[in-house]
Amino acid sequence: MVKTVSTQMLSSEELGQRLDEHGILPTQQRLQLADVLFSAHRHLSADQVLSEATARGYSVSKATVYNTLGLFARKGLIREVIVDPNRVFYDPNTGPHHHFYNLDTGELIDLDPERLSIDSLPPLPAGTVAEGVDVIIRVRNQ
Amino acid sequence: MVKTVSTQMLSSEELGQRLDEHGILPTQQRLQLADVLFSAHRHLSADQVLSEATARGYSVSKATVYNTLGLFARKGLIREVIVDPNRVFYDPNTGPHHHFYNLDTGELIDLDPERLSIDSLPPLPAGTVAEGVDVIIRVRNQ
């Protein structure tokens, strides 16, 4: 069973089910924020999520955006991407893949997983277990 | 030139030369901060650099630490490592290598470059050039 992640707008039932699957109570604001995150197949910062939500006429506060994004990330619904000391990006794609980060535009772009994958991890420091691997290719224009 | 009682591993002449090579005017504070950075083979945050400098009896202000670390990084003397949204780490090793980041301890550990290297970059987004590649393996204790 191959499930492809669609980039089109998801119905609120689908969104609600997705929240349920991750143990997240689907309130109105959470559904709206999930809608923003999953319909844009882009990487958004908290601020951008708030702007986008506001632009769509959703009524959400800044605190709720931050709290909700943190919750979604903790529950595994989305992934935090740390590439810029000034802001955290949120990636609706939780599958294994890496990123280009454009230092000039601040844009974060998915890297085709087939193009670069770390297949064998090196020995980890004693007493630790791997939690995740991030590869960031920093690029500049021209 | 008066020698101060310190634990520095590089002579101030060596440090001064290193700053010169990177086009950095070697002032007293810059030499002291370079001393802290290069004698500790660790990854330090700005705050840790300040603490360490103070502990050694160096007289540097917080603003100068931040300005100087930024300058060193811009000039290629040290490398910024972005792994934690709450602080930037500075790595005196500018050679190609990657990192383990311990989420429990906040510790950043060098990964032996022979253990993991990205030898062929995937095609970059159109109109961009690679600036650097960061691989972060996030680990937890136990």
Place this chain on the structure above:
DNA sequence: GTCAGTGCAAACCCTTTGCAGAAAG
């Protein structure tokens, strides 16, 4: 003397928190 570097405190910006009111079950 001139220009760059430094120190201090205040400003900044993103993010988190405290708490009262609203909503979900």
Place this chain on the structure above:
DNA sequence: CTTTCTGCAAAGGGTTTGCACTGAC
């Protein structure tokens, strides 16, 4: 009705900035 969520504003914490002072050449 009880518990959880939301919104507002204020606090928090790392980093940057404005400006006067100091130091290097």
